[in-house]
Amino acid sequence: MKKLLASMVATVVAGTTFANDLPQQSSPWFQDAQNVLMQKMETPRLRGQAKNVILFVADGNGVSSNTAIRIFEGQAQGLLGEEHELSFEKFPHLALAKTYNSNAQTPDSAGTATAMLAGVKTRQGVVGITDNVDRGDCVTALDNQIPSALHLAERKGKATGVVSTARVTHATPAAAYAFAADRNFEDDSALSDEQKAAGCVDIASQALTADMEVILGGGRRHFIPAELTDEEGKTGRRTDGRDLTKEWQAQGGEYVWNRDGLMKLDPNADRVLGLFESSHMEYEADREGDAGGEPSLAEMTAAAINVLNKDEDGFFLLVESGRVDHAHHAGNAYRAMMDGVAFAEAVQIATQMTNLEDTLIIVTADHSHTLVMQGYAQRGNPILGLSKGLDSQGNPVTEPSLAKDGKPYTTIAYVNGPGAVQGERQDLSNVDVEDMDFVQQALIPMSSETHTAEDVAIYARGPWAWLIDGTVEQNYIFHVMDHAAGLSQ
Structure with missing residues (x-):
């Protein structure tokens, strides 16, 4: 198995890529990644003093x-x-x-x-x-x-x-x-x-x-x-x-x-x-x-x-x-x-x-x-919109995904903040969730949403x-x- 892999792929050194064809080489994802790799290999490490x-x-x-x-x-x-x-x-x-x-x-x-x-x-x-x-x-x-x-x-x-x-x-x-x-x-x-x-x-x-x-x-x-x-x-x-x-x-x-x-x-x-x-x-x-x-x-x-x-x-x-x-x-x-x-x-x-x-x-x-990005939204789903997922064959659907309460939800939400749900969650089916004034739903009620301790x-x-x-x-x-x-x- 190791010999087979070695015969298919050459080490990426000094601008060389692949000795033999890989089936994925024609993919634009593959080619874009190769271009990024080459750019990063050529990126100079500048050492002069910054003015x-x-x-x-x-x-x-x-x-x-x-x-x-x-x-x-x-x-x-x-x-x-x-x-x-x-x-x-x-x-x-x-x-x-x-x-x-x-x-x-x-x-x-x-x-x-x-x-x-x-x-x-x-x-x-x-x-x-x-x-x-x-x-x-x-x-x-x-x-x-x-x-x-x-x-x-x-x-x-x-x-x-x-x-x-x-x-x-x-x-x-x-x-x-x-x-x-x-x-x-x-x-x-x-x-x-x-x-x-x-x-x-x-x-x-x-x-x-x-x-x-x-x-x-x-x-x-x-x-x-x-x-x-x-x-x-x-x-x-x-x-x-x-x-x-x-x-x-x-x-x-x-x-x-x-x-x-x-x-x-x-x-x-x-x-x-x-x-x-x-x-x-x-x-x-x-x-x-x-x-x-x-x-x-x-x-x-x-x-x-x-x-x-x-x-x-x-x-x-x-x-x-x-x-x-x-x-x-x-x-x-x-x-x-x-x-x-x-x-x-x-x-x-x-x-x-x-x-x-x-x-x-x-x-x-x-x-x-x-802020969190939640659910399993399909590719290209409006980032502020209701989350719409994929069917069992992996194809996009037109109806919003539903939570366990039978109501749709947005991709973006907050863990806490003024949009926190208290009591029954609002049905967003007929709400313009992409409106500039819409406040995303949250879990924990706070007058002001908080910072977090994660890395930046x-x-x-x-x-x-x-x-x-x-x-x-x-x-x-x-x-x-x-x-x-x-x-x-």
Whole structure:
């Protein structure tokens, strides 16, 4: 038997494939896999120093979420969907990250972002702070601050920036530039007089002192005083009377508040603050309906790179798709899928605008969610639709599959969340389960669906990207960025 196999198949070395015909060689599946194999064998291991580093984080986009987004985008393009690839799934290097916080099996975004950006795991709810500090103890935190990759890039003379569809003072972007014993210290109103007297500073204020060149996202309310009404009729939250947008401009930076302002940004601008919503920016599915007009994540990413690229020493940029997470918390898969597609578009823009030889791009998530893809749906079944399976001969059927209660179910569901079934399960036969406002059914009732503790994927391309390999601790991501760009040297 061994001799027969040896006569059929030759070892794949240096571009050779098969010595003799195999019956499956004519299959496109077989040929596609061979092409991928050849590409991977020819992928160079780049070792030059990275001039630029971009860290992309799709908040809450675990493996199951990413799979669903891949199929969703593929089906939107007229494909069956399963065979599709998101932009970053074409990256040559891949690993899994363990996401737990130092004090929690299931993490939050503050602890995970600090791990990725500062190189050590820490507690839930704190940003840029070691795990020696109890959450909320901002006085002790003053002596337990840890610099991030962004801080190190600034010290090295690089331009830096953060982009997010969430508030720029929210956990993930804040971990890039701020030190806070509680992620909720977004403006001074969250700090007591005693804490302020001890030297504690809110996150929005730290955004102005971090020397970043680019800040784009939501969270305008944390930058303006409570007595001020912004361009969209919303009041601020600051109690110290400071208008940080004016202070930014006094420092020589440009300030924009809508898409039109960003698109008309002076091409010679060296610093830009863009705050496009009072709180979080709109979901991608709702963005066109925003009265003020909001830029897409891809447009913000392109604008940031255009500004940062002016620095001959290179740049460090964090880009977050913050609202994938929020849609999952709401049990609303449609909006999570749309924001996931927008995230992939932003990554594609970044790959087009940068050079593989000098720019390390890492794409990951901070944690996962309880989204599951269930049942035995046929190939090409709408990812948000009712699950339709196969007959006994393996051919697709037209009627939805039924659960034991005699009712159909969707492929996508959540383990917990606001869509939880309490009592008799709703019959979805005449429900538009692909509607953007549909909340997927869940098992355990929760006002907000929760994170999970499972690993998340890391994708990478560029100098030293091949170090992204295997199953690693999440804080390892910082060390790859640091090594590739020599940030701490």
